[in-house]
Amino acid sequence: MPRAIISPSVLASDFGQLSAECTRMMKGGAEWLHMDIMDGHFVPNITMGAPVLSCVYKGVPGIFMDCHMMVAQPEKWVNDIADAGGSLYCFHIEATSDAISLINAIHERKMKAGVAISPDTASTAITDEIGAAADMLLVMTVYPGRGGQKFIERCVPKVAELRARFPDKDIEVDGGVGPKTIDACADAGSNVIVAGTAIFGASNPEGVIQGLKDTVNTAQARIANKAGH
Numbered sequence: 307m308p309r310a311i312i313s314p315s316v317l318a319s320d321f322g323q324l325s326a327e328c329t330r331m332m333k334g335g336a337e338w339l340h341m342d343i344m345d346g347h348f349v350p351n352i353t354m355g356a357p358v359l360s361c362v363y364k365g366v367p368g369i370f371m372d373c374h375m376m377v378a379q380p381e382k383w384v385n386d387i388a389d390a391g392g393s394l395y396c397f398h399i400e401a402t403s404d405a406i407s408l409i410n411a412i413h414e415r416k417m418k419a420g421v422a423i424s425p426d427t428a429s430t431a432i433t434d435e436i437g438a439a440a441d442m443l444l445v446m447t448v449y450p451g452r453g454g455q456k457f458i459e460r461c462v463p464k465v466a467e468l469r470a471r472f473p474d475k476d477i478e479v480d481g482g483v484g485p486k487t488i489d490a491c492a493d494a495g496s497n498v499i500v501a502g503t504a505i506f507g508a509s510n511p512e513g514v515i516q517g518l519k520d521t522v523n524t525a526q527a528r529i530a531n532k533a534g535h
C-alpha cells in the first residue's frame with residue numbers, strides 16, 4: 307500500500323528564504339518538497355533551475371527534492387538536476403516524444419522518474435509500458451503555471467483510473483489541493499499530495515500537513531481492504 311507523502315509546493319513559499327522555508331516544512335512533517343521548475347516556454351512563467359536547487363540542497367540536509375519540470379525540453383535538464391541534488395525528476399508527457407528513453411536517462415542518473423499529465427490530457431496517455439517504467443504519476447488538478455488556482459474536479463477520475471492500473475505506484479496530485487479538496491483526491495487513490503497555498507498560507511502548517519496525511523492513510527487502508535490486500 308503506497309504511504310502518504312506530503313510535498314509542499316515551494317511556489318507558495320517566500321523564495322527569498324527558500325532554504326529556510328524548506329527546512330520549516332520538513333520540521334512540520336513534510337516528507338518531500340515540491341520544486342516547481344518553469345522555463346517560460348512550456349508554461350507562461352519562470353521560476354528557478356538547477357543553480358537554485360543546488361543551493362537549497364546544500365543548505366537543507368536530507369531534503370527530498372520532488373522536481374516538477376514544467377519545461378519544454380525535459381531531456382535537456384536531467385544531468386543538471388541530478389548534479390544539483392534532485393531526488394525525483396517529473397516531466398510532462400505532453401513535452402516529450404519518447405517517455406521511455408527519458409525515464410531510462412533519469413534512472414541512469416539515480417533519480418526517481420515521474421510522469422505528469424495536464425488537465426486536458428487523458429490518463430491513457432500514460433500507457434501501461436510508461437506507467438510501469440515510471441516511479442510516480444502526477445495528475446495535475448490545475449493548469450500548470452501558477453499557484454493559488456481553483457481545483458479542477460473533472461481531473462479526479464483520472465487518478466482513479468491510474469490507481470486501478472497501477473495499484474502500488476506513487477500517484478501525485480497537484481493544484482488547488484488542501485483540506486477542502488483532499489477527500490476527493492484520497493478517495494480516488496492519490497497518495498502523494500502537493501499543496502502550496504493551503505500549507506504555506508496556513509497559520510498552522512503542521513496541522514494542515516498532518517490532516518492531509520491522515521486523510522490519505524485512511525483512504526489507502528480502505529482501498530487496500532477493498533482490494534483484499
Ligand SMILES: O=C(CO)[C@H](O)[C@H](O)COP(=O)(O)O
Nearest residue numbers: 315450451453454482502503
Ligand atoms: O505546479 C504548480 C502550478 O503549476 C503548483 O505546484 C500548484 O499550483 C500548487 O499550488 P497551489 O496548492 O497553491 O495550487
